[in-house]
Each structure stands twice: as structure tokens, then as C-alpha cells.
Amino acid sequence: MIQPSAAPPPFSPFFFYNATFEPQEVMRRHAATGLVPNPQRLTNFLGVLIDPRFFPSLLDNRAGEVEGVPIPANWHADIAEWGAALRAVDLAGDSFTVIELGCGWGCWLNNTGVAARRLGKRPQLIGVEGDKGHLAFARQSTAENGFGSDQVTLHHGIAAARGGVALFPRQHQAGEQWGLEAVFGASAEQRQQAAAAGSHEELPMVALRDLAAPHARIDLLHIDIQGGEATLIEEALPQLQEKVAYIVVGTHSRPIEGRIMDTLHKAGWLLEIERPAILDMHHNGQRVVVDGVQGWRNPALHQPDPRR
Template structure:
């Protein structure tokens, strides 16, 4: 169920637009944070009763999701051909930390018979594939969009979907062609080979090695150095906007954004769109400035920050950006107070 903007949201907007100064309130009274003791009960709700075979090449996790380990050069290769019942607390050792799994699990709880997930900066689309697979298991009609700019990694996303018995299609072309193709009916998962940006344009993206998941777009038409200070050849890539990705009447249950430090370029111009369309927002963070700006802009629009793990950095030497110093990505998970159909575990009992 979707609710209209609250007085708090309107006050914050008026203040930013030069209205009379008012006391801006942060956060909301609807949701409660995820405390450590709640993590396991949330994750247990999506535990698989039966698991698919590992076939000697997959890691099958507690939720029954198969991951082709050889496709992920950084993953411990001894995980191939194994099945685990262990929850990913604090981490699973190859995909992510508990915070992102909690966000996925919470997003599956809604009052509809459908589910929708969008993953931006998707890599091999772990969250789209897991979300669609688990929603289907729960009897819902599920769709997902994975946006990945790199051709090889977009192929990984297609493979990961197939490995979990999900249909997928790849959408390519310029920005206009991509937008038009996304209007067409699709199967379970659509992999968009493009960069997510605040406008339809052409950006630059580095040619990466297989094991480098740290690529980020550049607006420099003559780009030769990335945000870490590393030199790469760059290619032109098309963009797709959140307006296109979130189009339609159905809410997006989970929007997952991981853009190697460019998160604010996509989120801040689309704050109202995201507030209208997205139930849960998970952001991979890559510097403290991004983390603080997200808190500043989202909390005063009555989002709740349910969980976070700040990124870590070592400020050694000289880098062209703050993100270049980051050694471990962070995570932030937000819940939207405009949607009241959340899991009771994150709703304040009155």
C-alpha cells in the first residue's frame, strides 16, 4: 500500500527550495533498526527446504541459490562443488555481507502477489537472481532488471540466471533503443548492458580484467585514468535512467545500487522518484562523503536507515578521488515509510 507524502517530507522540500526555515526532522517513527539479534530470524525466513544439486561446480547456499564459482575469479575456488546450510553472518566469503542479504529477505515481504527487483551496477546480478528465484518459490510473479555496463559481466548475469533456472534476455543499443526495449514484455530477468545515469547520454568506462569488479563510469571524454589512479583504455557506453528502470505502476520492492562512488550522481537527482516507487533501497557505499550525503538526504525524507556498515579506507599516498582510498566497501539499507506492508520485525509496535 502506498501513502501520500507526509508533512515531514513536504516541510523538508520547502526548506530546500528556499521556504521559511523549519525544524527538519530525520528518520521516521514507523520502522525500527535491524539489531544483531534480528538478523538470523530474518534470514531463516528464506532458507530453502530442499536444495538443487551442486553438480561439482556450484556453491549452493542456505537459500538454495547456485553460484558458478569458476565464473568469479576472486572467490575461493574450493567452494565449487559444495553445499552449505550456514547463514551468511557476518559474510558468506564470496558474494557479500549479511546486510545485503537482510535487505533482500525483507524486500520479499509485501501484500502483493508479485515482486520486482532492480539492481544497478549488477556484476553477475546476484540480488536480481536471488530475489526473483525466492519470490517465485513463494508463489509470486517475479521480474528483475539487472543493469551492468561491462559486456563480459552482463554475460555472467545471463549465466547466473540460467544456472538458477530463470529466463533472461539481454538489452543493448543506445539509450533510446534500450528505453524502447524495456517497454516490451520480458521473462523473469532483463539484463541491460548500459550504465545507469541521471540522463540519457554516452559515458566512458574502462576495459577491465576479469577479476576487477571496481570499474566506474567517467564523464571525461578523454578518460585514461580511473578513480583509483590506475590507467586503462576506455570505451564509450550508453546510459539508462532510473526513470526508465522504475517505470510502470508496480512498485520496486528492492532497488540495489552499487556504482563504485558514483551513487550520488544517480540517487540525488531522483530522490522523489525513488520515494514514490521503491520500498527498500540498498546502496553499496565507497566513501564516507557518499554515506553522509545519503543519510542527510534520505533520512529527512522519512526513510529509515535499518542497517549500515561504513566503508573503510587507508589514506596512503595520492589518489584522484576519495573513493580511490577505499579498501572495503560499505552498505546502507533503507526502508521507505510511504509503504506500510513491511515485515512486522521492522515495524515499531505501538
């Protein structure tokens, strides 16, 4: 997720991505026409309705607006992430199954689900989220965007390669903080300390293999779990190889980007688009101010793309 910031400048860093396809063409092709403003919601270029209270500091007073195609970026994502997610929709067959790890308000469930539905594909949306308030946002948003209860499965937990117990920070008001980090595989001592302080909620670690088990194929796995991406991909690689056709991952450091590239390249995956994490070099060396993005295609589950 792009962190709160001013509008991108004319020479935006979000134009600096590497890709094997044309993500801007993909975005423009998926843009809905004839959208009608909703006075209580922000409507994006795909026709997805977003309640401004999900992001009060970013979307205040934007109800009733219809956004244009977000090139190079909007308040939430940039060309690389939009292009990668919609690329997965294009490559899917008659159905479209998406799993979003760290789903928040259901951003990529809604965006890719709406895009797939417009193409006549049958969407199935699966999300995992640690913040119960954000999970309520996801329930609300998927319903408001026309997905029935039989099309949506949401889990209150922490996505991981295997089961266990994790601790997740509590916040008083959903939407105030995004990007909270879980403590994976919490020890008994950590769990006792968190319970005494009331600072964290104890949640199950939801294994990727269990999420994928009911489905023959996952057309898109979107991963944004605040620093645990490389470990999950390394540990869940057998499940990814077998069932996941496309991965879009938010990367939270340059070392994470390198680890993912090493793991998936060695396993035969194709990196189709990437924009590295954007750094601020003026705070004790460097810090990530915007997550990176990588889009990976599993050639074992795709026929050759005739458009390439």
C-alpha cells in the same frame, strides 16, 4: 561487494551493524533446506547456483559445495547486506520487482529472485551493467537459476539519474576485475582520448526513470555503482519517492554515507539497517577496504510493519 580477503575472524567487524529488525533471523528463515550439491557450481544457502569462473581467485575448487548461512559474512556479502536485501523480499506483495544497478553476474537479481519465488511471489529482474563479460555472466546465471527470458531484462550501459554517454574501462578477461569505475557524462575530448587509447568503451547512461517506467512499483533497488550512489539518489529522488519501496545501497566512502543519509532522511525515508564502510588506516591516512551498506524503506509505499 566485499573485496577478496581471508575468512572473517571470530570477532568480525561484520557483526557490528545497526538495525531496526533482526537480519540474522531473516537470513535463517530464508535459508533453503534439502539442497543437493551441483558438481559444476557453488550453491549458496538460498539454493542459488554460482559458476566459480565468475570469481576465479575466490571460488576456485569450490564447485560441488553447498554454503551455510553466511553469518557474519561469506565471500560476497555480510549480514547487513543479506539482511537488507531479504527484508525487501519480505515486505513485497504477491510480485517482486528488483532493479540492480551495477549488477555484475546478477548477484542480487538471483538471490532475491530465488528467495521471492520460494515464497510464491512472481519475480521480475532488471539489471544494468557496464562490463559486457559480466553481463554475459548475468544472462548465464539467471537462466541457470530458473528465470525465463520474460522475467529478466538486462541492459548494457551505465546506471544514472538521466541519459547521456559514459565511458567504462575495458578488461581483457571478465571476472578478473570488479568495481571498475565509469566516467559519467563524458566530454567530447574524453571520448576521443578513450577511443584513441582503446582503454574505455562508450556506453549509454541508462536513466532510472526509464528502467522504472514499465513498472508500478519497484520492491528493491540495489545500487552498487562505485562511488556514484549519492549523486544518483539526489538526482533521481522524485522517481524514488514515487516507485521505489526499498533501497539497498553499497557505499564507497564515509562522505557518501553522510550524503545519502541527509538526502533520504529529509525525504522521509526510514533507515532500517546500516554498517559503515570499513577503513584501513595505514595507507596515506585511510582507504575503504570494504564497502558500507545501508537499507532504506520508503514508508509512502509500505503499510506499517506488524513485526516491528
